[in-house]
Amino acid sequence: MNAVGLIVEYNPFHNGHLHHLQQSKQLTERDAVVAVMSGHFLQRGEPALLDKWTRTKMALQGGCDLVIELPVAYATSSAEWFAHGSIALLQATGVVDCFCFGTESGQLTPLLQAAKLVSEESPQFKQQLESYLNLGLSYPQAYSSALHQLYDQNSSANNANEEEHFRFDLPNHTLGLHYLIAKERIGSSMTPYTITREKAQYHDELPTDLAIASATAIRKLLLEHSSLDVIKPYIPSSTYHLLVAQQQQGITPMHWENFATPLFHSLVVSSSDNLATYREIEEGLQHRIKYCLRSLPQYTLEQLLLQLKTKRYTRTKLQRALLAILLQHQKQHFQREQLASGIQYIRVLGFTERGQALLKQMKKTATLPIIHSPAAIAKPSTYLELDIAATAAYMLARSPEQPELSLMDYTQSPIRV
Incomplete structure (x- = not known):
């Protein structure tokens, strides 16, 4: 059984994602879907709205068969390494023979040509x-x-x-290009496909359609309104019911301000030299951070980002830099050589009955160890340790009254749907 691979964040899973998933299966004529999904922190340097297991449930109920985690080292990287980690993971399964991504144009040829030029x-x-x-x-x-x-x-x-x-x-063209560059560099045999992104574009902050809205617009609505009804037209019923269940448990969507206290603690007690040791801190950014801290009208992440932003430092760049400080991602672990060879395991987050059949097949085809729980690993690799630490940081900020949840990477089994 061969599957189509998707590279996703599902923050949260919405009708546009459902359309992409269904169209990908139809276009590639594959019965199974393997999704590589970011964990608790995302490519734009932001925390996910919902924990990775809840988003895994959304993915499985939405039509994915197997969800594997993109390590945080790659999930929070620039497009180049985000793509490299994702493509390397799909290739390593041995059951994914093609992958499909959305683009603004639906055109693959210019991206393939460009990828060959710059790979x-x-x-x-x-x-x-x-x-x-x-x-x-x-x-x-x-x-x-x-x-x-x-x-x-x-x-x-x-x-x-x-x-x-x-x-x-364009955002999806950029990611698509880097998927194809990664395919060239890895020497992957997977066939690429693309479909046109319709009705809502990546950065749209307001819905313009009755049923399709960008994840950006949905997150904005979700964070600005207490009622889930405002986003109900744009998400599958399964996503809606999972969000309702979270709300009933008193779990609210996560955003950067949830991490203000630990982040500002790190910023104020660290010297400029110490800040310079973290990933994404370059070109004197450490000095700018220390300078801006002295003039902040209030200690909020939004105020800090506004003060730090310049023509050279984009908001995404700054968010990734601050996230590296929060998660203590030292530059020494993120050199090009390490990232190029850093995909060392396949972490399973969840699966369906068909996904279970894929996992059985992967015992023979996978080129990397398949991990269901870090608890079974005697000596975790550096990048797996970073994943465990990222979960701890996320869950402590989300549920400080339940510190035991910071160990969920050890206690939570893969989701079965």
Whole structure:
């Protein structure tokens, strides 16, 4: 049995995700779906609204058959390493022979061409990237500009004019490109597919359709209103009922301010030199953090991000930097060589009956150990230890009155639906 792979956050699982899942199965003609899902912290440097097991239930009830966790080292990384970890995990299962992602255009050819051009990071591309960075552009802007320049030059050289104005800087195009770059670098045999993102775009902050809204818009509504009815039209009934169950238990959606106390503690007691040892802290950002702390009108994450933000430091970059400090992610564990070889296990978060059949098949096909619980591991790897620590930090902030929940990685079995 072969499956299609999806790379997801499901924060939360909504009707757009359901559409993507169903279309992916139809397009690839696969009966099973394997989802690589971020855990408690996400690619934009934010905490997930809901814990990873609740989101796993949403995924399984929405049509996924097997959910495996993307380690926090990759889940909170830039697009390059987020994609690398995700593609490497799907490839390692041995049961996923294709993957499908959404794009703004639904076009795969220009992304495939661009991925081949930059997968080896030619000296020409690196030089162009550096020149744009020296102009003061943020890294995403500089990367997109250098890619456009290289792509246009190559297209002209080959007398190719189709997709001449293809926008690589759109959010889903950017992620899709990096999935394909990762596929090239890993030498994956999986076949890529894409489908068009419809009715709601990645950054849309307000719903524009009666049934489809972006996760950004849904999160905004969820955090601004106490009633779940405001998001009910945009989520499957299974997601709605899980949210209701959480609300009845007194569990509210998580956001950055839940982590203000431990984060500000780390910021105020750390020296600039100490801050500089954390991942994503570069180009003097540690000094800017210490300077801005002295002028904050109030100690909130939103105020700090507003003070820190510049043309060079995007909000996403800053959130990932602050998250690295919160989770104590030292630079020494995140060198390129370590990230390139850091996928060392397949962590199972949940499965259906069909997913259980996939797991049985994976005993023969998987190229990495399959982990159902860290409790069974005598000596966890560095990245598995980081996952365990991330869960502890998340659950302590969510349920401080129940400190035992910080050990859920050891006590929670995979979800079965």
